[in-house]
Amino acid sequence: MTSPSLDAENEPDRAEPFIPDDDLREVEIHETRTLPIEFTGQASVYFRIWIVNLCLTLLTLGIFSAWAKVRKKRYFYASTRIDDSPIQYLAEPIPILKGRLVAAALLFIWWFSSSFYLPALPWVLGAGLIIAPWIVASSAAFNARYSAWRNLTFVFHGNYLGAALTIYWLGLIPILVVGMMFGGLESAFIATEDSGLWLVVLVVVLAAGILFPWWLNRLKRFVARNTSFGTWRVDYGATGGQFFGVYFVAGLIVMGAGVVTAVLGAVLLSLDTTSIDVVVVSVPLYLGYVFAFAYTKASITNVVWNHARLGSVSFRSTMKSGELFALYVTNALAIVATVGLATPWAVMRTMRYRLEHLSARTEQPLSEFVGDDRSTVHAAGAETGDFFDLDLSL
Amino acid sequence: MTVFSGYYFDGKSALRHDAELALVGDEVQLRHAEEVRSFQRSELRVSPRTGAGSRLVAMPDGGQFQCDDNGLLDRLPQDSPSEGIVAWLEQRWGVALGCVVLVALVLFAGHRYGLPAAAESIALRIPIESEKNLGEEVLDSMHEFGWLAPSRIDAQRQDRIRARFNDFRRGQAYEAYLDLQFRHSQAIGANAFALPGGTVVITDDLVELAENDEEVLAILAHEIGHIERRHVMRGLIQDSLVAVAATAVTADAATLTAAVAGLPVVILQSEYSREFEEEADEYSFALLKENGISPSAFADIMERLQARYPDTDNALLNFVSSHPATESRINRAREAAQSND
Numbered sequence: 001m002t003s004p005s006l007d008a009e010n011e012p013d014r015a016e017p018f019i020p021d022d023d024l025r026e027v028e029i030h031e032t033r034t035l036p037i038e039f040t041g042q043a044s045v046y047f048r049i050w051i052v053n054l055c056l057t058l059l060t061l062g063i064f065s066a067w068a069k070v071r072k073k074r075y076f077y078a079s080t081r082i083d084d085s086p087i088q089y090l091a092e093p094i095p096i097l098k099g100r101l102v103a104a105a106l107l108f109i110w111w112f113s114s115s116f117y118l119p120a121l122p123w124v125l126g127a128g129l130i131i132a133p134w135i136v137a138s139s140a141a142f143n144a145r146y147s148a149w150r151n152l153t154f155v156f157h158g159n160y161l162g163a164a165l166t167i168y169w170l171g172l173i174p175i176l177v178v179g180m181m182f183g184g185l186e187s188a189f190i191a192t193e194d195s196g197l198w199l200v201v202l203v204v205v206l207a208a209g210i211l212f213p214w215w216l217n218r219l220k221r222f223v224a225r226n227t228s229f230g231t232w233r234v235d236y237g238a239t240g241g242q243f244f245g246v247y248f249v250a251g252l253i254v255m256g257a258g259v260v261t262a263v264l265g266a267v268l269l270s271l272d273t274t275s276i277d278v279v280v281v282s283v284p285l286y287l288g289y290v291f292a293f294a295y296t297k298a299s300i301t302n303v304v305w306n307h308a309r310l311g312s313v314s315f316r317s318t319m320k321s322g323e324l325f326a327l328y329v330t331n332a333l334a335i336v337a338t339v340g341l342a343t344p345w346a347v348m349r350t351m352r353y354r355l356e357h358l359s360a361r362t363e364q365p366l367s368e369f370v371g372d373d374r375s376t377v378h379a380a381g382a383e384t385g386d387f388f389d390l391d392l393s394l
Numbered sequence: 395m396t397v398f399s400g401y402y403f404d405g406k407s408a409l410r411h412d413a414e415l416a417l418v419g420d421e422v423q424l425r426h427a428e429e430v431r432s433f434q435r436s437e438l439r440v441s442p443r444t445g446a447g448s449r450l451v452a453m454p455d456g457g458q459f460q461c462d463d464n465g466l467l468d469r470l471p472q473d474s475p476s477e478g479i480v481a482w483l484e485q486r487w488g489v490a491l492g493c494v495v496l497v498a499l500v501l502f503a504g505h506r507y508g509l510p511a512a513a514e515s516i517a518l519r520i521p522i523e524s525e526k527n528l529g530e531e532v533l534d535s536m537h538e539f540g541w542l543a544p545s546r547i548d549a550q551r552q553d554r555i556r557a558r559f560n561d562f563r564r565g566q567a568y569e570a571y572l573d574l575q576f577r578h579s580q581a582i583g584a585n586a587f588a589l590p591g592g593t594v595v596i597t598d599d600l601v602e603l604a605e606n607d608e609e610v611l612a613i614l615a616h617e618i619g620h621i622e623r624r625h626v627m628r629g630l631i632q633d634s635l636v637a638v639a640a641t642a643v644t645a646d647a648a649t650l651t652a653a654v655a656g657l658p659v660v661i662l663q664s665e666y667s668r669e670f671e672e673e674a675d676e677y678s679f680a681l682l683k684e685n686g687i688s689p690s691a692f693a694d695i696m697e698r699l700q701a702r703y704p705d706t707d708n709a710l711l712n713f714v715s716s717h718p719a720t721e722s723r724i725n726r727a728r729e730a731a732q733s734n735d
Contacts, residue, residue: 040446040447041446045445045446046445047490048445048484048485048486048487048489048490049445049484050646051490051493051494051497052480052483052484052489052490052493053480053484054493054497054643055493055496055497055500056480057642058496058497058500058501058504058642058643059496059500062638062642065642067476067477067480070474070477071477071480071481071484072646074442074444075444075445075446077444078444078445078446078447078448079444079446084410085401085410085460086446086448086460088441088450092473092474093474093476093477111634115528115630115634116524116525116527116528117527117528118528118531149408150403150408150409150410151403151404151405151450151456151457151458152403152405152408230407230408331647335647340643340644340647341494343644343646343647344646346647347646347647366407366408366409
């Protein structure tokens with residue numbers, strides 16, 4: 001509520017009902033203003049949504065989970081208000097149910113071959129290589145199409161080829177899988193005699209581990225840059241190097257916790273040899289792991305939002321690792337102490353924390369978010385597509 | 395005539411306009427600025443109630459009207475009708491409390507009776523033949539890792555034990571699949587296990603630890619129990635079902651913190667394997683008696699094992715361990731030896 005243009009922009013009808021938008025635009029063009037983001041979700045309301053949907057999901061042996069997902073997402077979205085207008089989740093349960101049935105079938109095939117028929121596993125993974133880009137692209141498209149704000153939906157422009165080029169960057173994943181298909185599982189993982197192959201596998205796995213931050217950044221960039229809202233496209237500027245820095249520090253945190261755990265174990269061992277409490281010894285390692293998790297989450301979220309723009313809207317995310325860590329630990333304690341009943345409360349306070357640390361500013365008035373007929377699907381007209389309109393993200 | 399006041403979004407820009415929606419009989423009027431647009435009631439689609447307090451009404455020309463939630467909106471055509479009843483349930487504390495009780499009951503009964511029964515009935519429909527491949531693979535890799543080597547027990551003793559093992563096999567449901575293998579192992583010491591597909595492996599150390607053949611057979615009867623009761627397949631199915639159910643129940647918690655996920659699954663799964671051990675014990679007592687051997691042979695060999703490996707019985711391991719406390723297993727074997735049925 002800082003600039004006088006806010007009221008005019010927000011409620012042109014009420015403030016100055018008969019001034020056309022064009023005149024306002026002239027005045028506002030070089031001013032920036034904040035688009036307030038607030039979260040109005042309440043634990044008491046979400047508790048009822050959560051327990052009713054959990055109950056129905058259990059009673060229907062999981063079929064209702066599609067409704068549960070929609071009901072929860074509708075509440076999360078509707079409780080998130082940008083510039084005093086809620087976001088809207090438009091998906092309906094049936095397409096999500098279809099997506100879940102397909103996902104369940106795929107998971108069953110994987111479970112079956114990994115449990116009973118290992119020789120088939122590489123071929124199952126090979127088939128997975130072919131469908132993975134489709135899953136990435138169709139899920140991104142689904143999420144964009146069914147998310148709306150002020151009657152405008154997001155649009156995802158990426159396709160199968162783009163997704164394949166992104167997730168199979170440098171061909172590392174296909175090399176691993178195809179190697180397993182033709183080298184056989186045993187020679188890839190046991191390979192006691194053939195040390196040359198063993199070395200190749202080690203190098204590929206190590207390279208994949210180091211390159212993972214760059215890979216993840218490319219995936220996020222692919223989804224972001226192919227998303228638009230009205231005529232405004234998302235711009236994404238975070239780099240793989242920034243991601244690597246975050247994961248490197250997270251690795252150091254876990255290693256540090258490992259050292260503390262080892263020292264503590266050695267001290268306890270020298271004090272009393274009869275009983276070493278495994279639980280006590282592993283507490284520092286566990287806390288270190290949770291802190292590294294919180295650090296990664298906060299840092300990656302900050303990096304992504306602080307380098308993203310939507311047209312003239314820029315974002316600022318200021319999550320703090322320490323605060324998020326405290327939130328995680330208190331959440332876990334509360335959930336365990338209440339046998340799970342505190343879960344909705346924990347979900348709400350975590351979401352509130354994330355959204356309270358996110359802000360948006362715009363340099364142009366929102367009337368610039370004009371949709372042309374080709375790129376915009378208004379929420380009111382979003383209809384269910386064909387069978388392949390699936391949400392596979394579980 | 396009913397009038398709702400709220401906002402209008404034209405679907406072309408992200409601007410918000412003050413507006414009113416008026417219901418006049420079958421006609422609906424949207425008034426904003428100086429414009430008035432009319433539609434038929436049946437052309438509107440109202441978004442489901444969310445609990446967050448506002449509803450959105452979609453109009454046939456692509457416009458959208460937003461207003462505070464109002465019961466009267468439920469009388470207009472709904473966008474996702476199946477959610478109406480769910481939203482009604484979600485609003486009521488009485489329903490929520492009832493759901494807490496129901497969830498607790500379903501989880502308890504499902505875990506205690508539902509999942510084991512479902513896993514058993516599925517497992518019995520899957521031919522044991524399908525496990526054969528997996529069993530061979532496990533045995534091969536145990537050799538490759540150097541955990542197992544050919545047995546050094548003399549052929550005479552092997553034949554003697556095998557002959558009585560064959561007596562045990564007779565009349566079993568998986569008679570054709572039951573197979574006995576002797577192996578030498580430094581890695582796993584005195585041990586015996588049932589592989590998927592019906593093969594029972596016993597190590598030289600365990601055969602040598604036994605005072606007599608009856609004690610060896612007591613162990614083999616226990617392993618036959620695992621195979622006859624399909625514990626491999628049932629365990630696999632139960633663990634998978636538990637994992638799926640736990641994922642569904644803890645999905646919300648898991649998104650917040652990886653700290654709590656996973657833990658309940660391990661505890662629940664180890665509880666199942668404890669039950670399998672007890673079941674295999676009971677099976678072995680009956681099988682031993684049928685073949686004229688007292689279940690006290692089982693108690694004797696268990697006592698010998700406990701004497702050789704005393705460390706494995708500490709309190710922490712027992713809680714997580716998949717084997718019930720050795721003491722109670724020994725006692726049950728002695729009780730079975732005394733009862734005549």
